[in-house]
Amino acid sequence: MNTASKLSLAVLALTLVGASAAQAQSANITATATVLTPLTLTGTANLAFGNVFPGIAKTVAVTDATSGRFTIAGNPGSQVSMTFTLPANLTGPGSLAIGTWTGDHNNTNTTGGTLFTPSGAATLATLDAGTGNRFLFIGATVTPTVAQAAGAYSGTITLNVVYTGL
Amino acid sequence: MKRTNRMLAALLALTPAAAVAQGVIVAPHAVFIDHATRSGSITLYNPGENPVEVTVSFGFGYPTTDSAGSMSVEVADSAPANEPAATAWLQAFPRRVTIGQQERQTIRLLASPPAGLPDGEYWARLIVSAKGGQVPVAGTPDSGAITVGLTLEVRTVIAVVYRKGSLSTGLTLAAPSATYANDTVAVRIPMTRTGTAAYVGTARVRVLDAKGALKGEDERALGVYYTLDPRVDIPVGPLAPGTYKVVVTLSTDRGDLPPKAVLPAPPARDSVEFTVR
Incomplete structure (x- = not known):
């Protein structure tokens, strides 16, 4: 029996209990509802490189505390397709190259799951059969030039998620 | 370094990199619209502690498999001419909204199909884009420093199915x-x-x-x-x-x-x- 059905039964059972208690005083109706699992995407931690130095590349690994992190929560056991829109350069006082993207997705909120390369091509993942969760960890490498202008550089990582079953 | 850059670097340094949780709950995860009502809705909920900027748009796509049997759903801005697409005549209200912390927002979907639309099923994808509004880059407010950080945006893509007539x-x-x-x-x-x-x-x-x-x-x-x-x-x-x-x-x-x-x-x-x- 799937989660939605279980929840439906729970709602129905509660309704029937309430109906029994009120039976001596009034007429009753029975209401049922199917509770459907929503889809939740959350960016839980930005990908932060902190300070970098001109001419010295810096990598944030998926296992680092400053890796980018997403959480997907949805229908348990469902398969999702994940695609990414990633910058090739960050913007700031100038342009700063970023690349060598790395990824790890897991059913628990730890690395050590399935390694993948974030890109515009689809990566498939199955949401945990119990919790409906999938956790993503994203890393990358920035390559400042020797003449890289000082200042703050930023960009955006976009995660697209769609169920493959509909 | 310009004064504004120094101020920005100082501000960024005070922003913890991990202090984000921008996202949105989208329910339901598929919308079925009947020709008789020509409307539907979804509910968005921001479970986080910061406002989330949400943009709603439509695209077109459906599940396919490649030669190895791997699934994908490629979503394009518009549909090929020969596809039964509802993309061009669906509208969402509002299309852009900021949802406060732990607040919800209903997005209404209205269909304006062309006159004489044949019976059938017409498809679209609803794209709900959400991103937080805060500056994420962390680093030391050193006048000569290069500080680097990336924000996250999430896009939830759900199916929209428009049905007219008796279908099988x-x-x-x-x-x-x-x-x-x-x-x-x-x-x-x-x-x-x-x-x-x-x-x-x-x-x-x-x-x-x-x-x-x-x-x-x-x-x-x-x-x-x-x-x-x-x-x-x-x-x-x-x-x-x-x-x-x-x-x-x-x-x-x-x-x-x-x-x-x-x-x-x-x-x-x-x-x-x-x-x-």
Whole structure:
């Protein structure tokens, strides 16, 4: 029996209990509802490189505390397709190259799951059969030039998620 | 370094990199619109502690498989001319909104189909984009420093199905195939949709030994818009030499969708044997 059905039964059972208690005083109706699992995407931690130095590349690994992190929560056991829109350069006082993207997705909120390369091509993942969760960890490498202008550089990582079953 | 850059660097340094949780809950995860009402809605909820900027748009796409049986849903801004697309005549209100912390927002979907629209099913994808509004870059407010950080944006893509008239669906299941390697049975399930609407259902795949004992199984949701030939990998562990059977059952059972949204169709069933030497 799937989660939605279980929840439906729970709602129905509660309704029937309430109906029994009120039976001596009034007429009753029975209401049922199917509770459907929503889809939740959350960016839980930005990908932060902190300070970098001109001419010295810096990598944030998926296992680092400053890796980018997403959480997907949805229908348990469902398969999702994940695609990414990633910058090739960050913007700031100038342009700063970023690349060598790395990824790890897991059913628990730890690395050590399935390694993948974030890109515009689809990566498939199955949401945990119990919790409906999938956790993503994203890393990358920035390559400042020797003449890289000082200042703050930023960009955006976009995660697209769609169920493959509909 | 300019004064503004120094101020920005100082501000950024005070922003913890991990202090973000921008996202949005989207419910339901599919919208079915009937021609009689021509409207639908979704509810967005921001569970976080910061406002979230949300943009709603439409695209077009449906599940497909490549030659290896891998699934994907490629979503384009517009649909090819020969597709039954609702993309061009669906509108969302509001299209852009900021949702405060732990607040909800209803997005209404209105359809304005062209006059004389033939009976049938018309498809679109609703794209809900959400991003936080805060500056994420952290670093030391050193006048000569280069500080680097990236923000996150999430896009939830859900199906929108517009139906007009009396519709039907079904599946033709071609012969499935099964191979065993690396303790896994790989099953291919070639399917072709019949009728006038997409087939929305569930595939159940079971691996049985010669005595009928279950060695492994898989269950997954399916949306067959035209054809689909997915590969289903079922971990079974080491198998003793012998003959095994893979049983594939397709049905329109979908516990994750409202019952009225799922068009009924007769179940389809087939099986294939493979041998481990």
